[in-house]
Amino acid sequence: MIGYTVSRLLQAIPILFLVSLFAFGMIYLIPGDAATVIGGPEASAADLEEIRQNMGLNEPFYLQITSFYTNLFQGDLGKSLMLGTPVLDAIIDRTPITLGISIYSLSITIIFGLVTGIIAALNHNKLLDQIATLFALIGISLPNFWLALILIVLFSVHLGWFPTGGYVAFSESPIGWLKTTTMPAVALALLQAGLLTRITRSTMLEVLSQDYIRTARAKGLSEWVVVGQHALANVMMPVVTVLGLILSVLLSGSIVIEVIYNIPGLGSLMGNAILSRDFPLVQGGLISIAASLLFLNIVVDVLYFWLDPRIRIKSRD
Amino acid sequence: MQSHIEIDAVEDEPTGLARFYATARRFMRNRSFAIGAVLFGSVVLVTFLGPLLTDVSPNALSMRNRFQPPSFDNLLGTDNLGRDMFARVIYGAQLSLMIGTSVVILNAIFGVMLGALAGFYARLDNILMRIADALMAFPAVLLAIGIAAALGPSSMTAIIALSVVYVPRTARVVRSSVLVVKELDFVMAARASGATDFRIIMKHVLPNSMAPMIVQLSFVFAYSVLSEAVLSFMGLGAPPTVPSWGILISEGRAYMREAAWLTVVPGVAIAITALGLNLLGDGLRDVLDPRMKVEEG
Amino acid sequence: MSSDTPILSIRDLTVDFAPKSGRLPAVSNVSFDVTAGEMMCVVGESGSGKSVTALAIMGLLAADTAISGNILFEGRDITRLSRREWQKIRGRQIGMIFQEPMTSLNPVFTIGRQLVETIRHHERVSVRAARDRAVELLDMVGIPSPRSRLDDYPHQMSGGMRQRVMIAIALICSPRLLIADEPTTALDVTIQGQLLDLLNDLRSETGTAIMLITHNMGVVAEVADRVTVMYSGCVAEQAEVMQIFDHPAHPYTSGLMNCTPKLTVTSAQLNTIPGSMPNPAAAPPGCLFAPRCELAIDACSEGRPAQVNLTGNHSSACIRAEMLLGESAE
Ligand SMILES: Nc1ncnc2c1ncn2[C@@H]1O[C@H](COP(=O)(O)OP(=O)(O)OP(=O)(O)O)[C@@H](O)[C@H]1O
């Protein structure tokens, strides 16, 4: 178990290195003079010089990359051009908001995705299955930013149940938090719930056709125990492995969703940083998000390892 | 596509045409494939025949006809500047299909090439897959947005950004089927008889790894349509003067109260296209390789 | 031990997975009895419908399968029971051991849990009592140091051990009938012998009737009281074990006996019945075995032969049965 965790962490090191290299290389994608692009058309010569100074664009390449990595190792991701504050502080500041909405959205995803997927599999090829399959397909085919706008029209403009945007911290008012985060969480959950339904359904169908399910029925166990315990325990494991993918999809979605709902989280921070070409912030954000996702994936794999006795015990012996 | 049809064709079909019909029938018997083909087929049809139905330019202003709801003259209504939404949505469809097709072609070229190299040469495998892992560690849309921001907004940017995002995923799919095919007897035999690697890959490995790749490409097409809409909605895809679907939604957004169709119509267009492609992918997977696992993301 | 009242009585059982396709049903018009305490062997080649018959008795076929005929268990027709009523019979009155020991246990639960949950499902006992009971059962089926085995997962056990666990599970409620579907096919020869002995001992100790499915006539010779021979979803011949071996009244039965592997014969000499079972989509009009039968005459391809009662409990579905019997009596 510990050996496995360590080996997974070691495997992540070269990937992390490449991740940071790609993030670093991003400014070299900018055609022409990077400072002019970043500063925009209105920037004066002094502004441009300051940008060059700040980002070290005047230095030779090998110095730029060495100082990038020296700083990175010290946890210094540079200074945001747009905010004037350290990138890491800005990211840490905004993360809890996005984390809260992500957990909310993930709960909706998991409950909806698991339940629909299981119901679909249990009613294989019947009407309920077809309805669930259609919902899942629509989930992965609707643009989520568009759904976000439609939700605003329906529930804010016409029904007035939720505000059109903004954010209230949970510590300030739990009800306010629910009111401001429910629509974003639902809009975010759409795509992942579709994915999870499809995966749960196909896994469940496979599990239900296994010999041990027949054994469980032959033992006289009730259908509830057969499905709810014997089948579900086997379905959960493959489903756990897609959690990493789901979180990645979720963070992707939160950029545009947070911008639309005007939520001051990590997503809108990244969105605004990109729109205002705040490259230090974009680089830092990319690195920290990719690193957290890598780490989460390792946690998920270790969890899987721990859940599945077939792997766990083989490695112990 | 072509080569797979040949592999699966029934032995005693005499002519190419009869063989094509037989294969087509087998595919159309799959419900997902049939519905997907009809949906996506109609999108393609309307996209290319649409300009014949309407002689209005997508950018022709008409200040007297602002915010007209859908009617016989303007099938999908008009926008805040009196521009015909039908013409604009069709133009957006052309753009969307063009970008999607380009991304799929780039995926087919680079994804297959890199996947085949990684699967065939163990030495390259490690480094190529680590690079793929690193690219896949970024959330897809975030990476696309980041690249698009650096390159500056244009349709070309969107194509490049989406290709960088999806090529590693396609390469992985191709690689895993190459790994299986590589060990099959006839490939081993070809190797033993001294055929060059290039010949083996082109003649034996790729044609037999085709099925998962075709399925993957249809999903990549769907993701590209969706992601391109996000990019242009955020102003990072096509320039704002071009009526791409994402831009239409972002323009309609300001008038959601009084002219909801401006937002609804392009969204439905995106959804129909993506739904058709996803159904096609499901159907292809069922028909080409029933045992293939769902490969999402 | 055996008395004459059948505890299981199957009449004209037909199972069709695709009723409208015109294909041969997987099982057609099968009738046989299992009397209390006996060992009834069902033999037949792979695909002859043995497992489907067993699953039909257990009510474990998919809900959309077309099943007709009657299955009487202790005089009660169980073909149209509700799911709840089935659950009362399965495991409690009829136990079943499956063909595939490697995959028949849930891989993510321990052996102990899979035993205990079944015990506690059928009897109101504490977990501790159930565990003690599980240890007893594992001991009974010959698993060494059973208590320490309770916390093992299936993949930590060999195929033979897993099949013993399956037997232990099936025995929990001392069912009146145990269906063993080729319990030894997937295992090696020495283990096969041990398990058959175990089943035979259990039968004499508990009086459980056993319906043993196999395709090995050697096994039949060793343990059976009575034999039902199946071919292509139909019953070919039924008789007491002595009769079957001494006076087979169906050419298929003789064929099966000739291809029983004997240790003295190398595999190259192994006799197999030439040809294969008819394709369900294009079955011959007459006797389904006729195309492979050395003794077939023209009359064999005119209509399906009916089951003919010969002497006592002996019946055969061959129109030349009398002739065959006459021959072997000479
Ligand atoms: N669920 C099912 N759906 C459709 N056909 C089935 C199904 N189960 C079994 N069959 C068919 O029914 C026939 C009888 O199968 P069965 O499993 O009873 O054979 P068997 O005698 O047990 O063979 P074996 O010795 O290999 O176990 C076969 O032709 C099989 O293909």
Ligand SMILES: [Mg+2]
């Ligand atoms: Mg069987």
